Amino acid sequence: MPKKAKATFEEDLARLAEIVAALEEGPETLDEMLALYEEGVAITKRLQEVLNEAETKIKKLSRDVNGELEVEDYDEAG
């Protein structure tokens, strides 16, 4: 179990804004600046992965033969 749950898109976006503000304010040291910038690069990459998803997926919620709920691909004809 990871110690920290993966950040949501919303959380990443907010953190990126914080990083930009911190960089614009002027970090204390080169190390701090590099750390902030590197974090910004990682976050931007994650955000862009979501932004670049282009295929809208349609699924269906239904109960299987045992009465259990499951999410499966949606067959338009069915």
Place this chain on the structure above:
Amino acid sequence: MNEDRELPLFEIPRGAEVYTVSELTEEVRATLEGAFDAELAVRGEISNFKHHAARHMYFSLKDEAAVLRCVFFHPANARLRFAPADGLEVVARGRLGVYPPQGSYQLYVSSLALRGEGELMAALERLKKKLAAEGLFDDERKRPLPRFPRRMGVVTSPSGAAFRDIRNVLARRWPGITIILRPAQVQGEGAAGDVARAIADFDEAGAADVLIVGRGGGSLEDLWAFNEEVAVRAIAASRTPTISAVGHEVDWTLADFAADVRAPTPSAAAELAVPVKEDVRADVAQMRRGAVAAAAEYIAGAREGVTAARGSYGFRVVPRRVDERRQHVDETAARASRGVGHALVAFRGRYAEAAGAFRALSPAATLARGYNVASRDGRTVKRAAQAGAGERLTLNFADGRRAVDVIDGEAEDIAQKS
């Protein structure tokens, strides 16, 4: 009857001319039940309505002059799509029968309908007040919608215009989202129950980040399922943030009051549910540009600081520090180069520039080229004029230091000769 006759003191009942209660009642029943159709319809106003423990319903139908007792048994009464209450004008259909234990006749109701649309609206108002009093429509109960849902649940008919509109709007605004349809009946008997089960299914499976529940336009009767208590309660109880999307702008149902957000149409619901991806993409790009610009500015400022500092300090400390800085900058240039996009490539270019500047300026590099630097008491001696005869100086080589004494104060100026 002869009223002059004395009332007898006692009488011994003899034979068939004296009925027992049961016998008379039985004859009444046979006569009565035979005289009417197997199913008849009666209209009147409900009074004395009782519905204990959600089982059988007992009430009377009355008009100005008479009262008819009625009973509507469970489970048949569960199919009712409105809540009967005193005062409502209804049409009841059923069978007339005699109930011997009470010596009464009553209508065994098989179906009950509100008499006219006016009654429908009256019943609706009554239900709305009841649910509002329970707090089902309170603002405090309403959940906020997530800003960036990944999984959009939809409860509607798979063949209706609503699902088509929702899909189109979502695919346009936020392509890449996952839409999860739970098909449901959205009008007629049984629809309210199906909608309620669908919402419960989404909660049980935890399958969606937000729900859109609704249907396209239609008549009051078409939309009625979204006014029925079971559906309205299910929407209010939903743990997933829920958007109601029933009919057109002018259509309001109790479901709209119970939902976390009301949308005037299914398309509007999809617009409320997701932002426009292109807008968010532009925001992210702007932030990235801001980060790069700020970092580059920081580097430029640091570089100027190095230029200013180059002529002063002692040697023991500066060469090592600069080497560390150079290594740091090299590492950063490498990290920056793993990024994406022109901006990061440009950033790397600027870093390399700074790294080059560091390297060129480094006193250690100067020494490494074979030059040595004179110093006295830790400070560089840059001019012959600063070193007089008899002074002890330190010669700093790349690989160490030597103490030297100045012999002659008049050495030639090498620079002038070449």
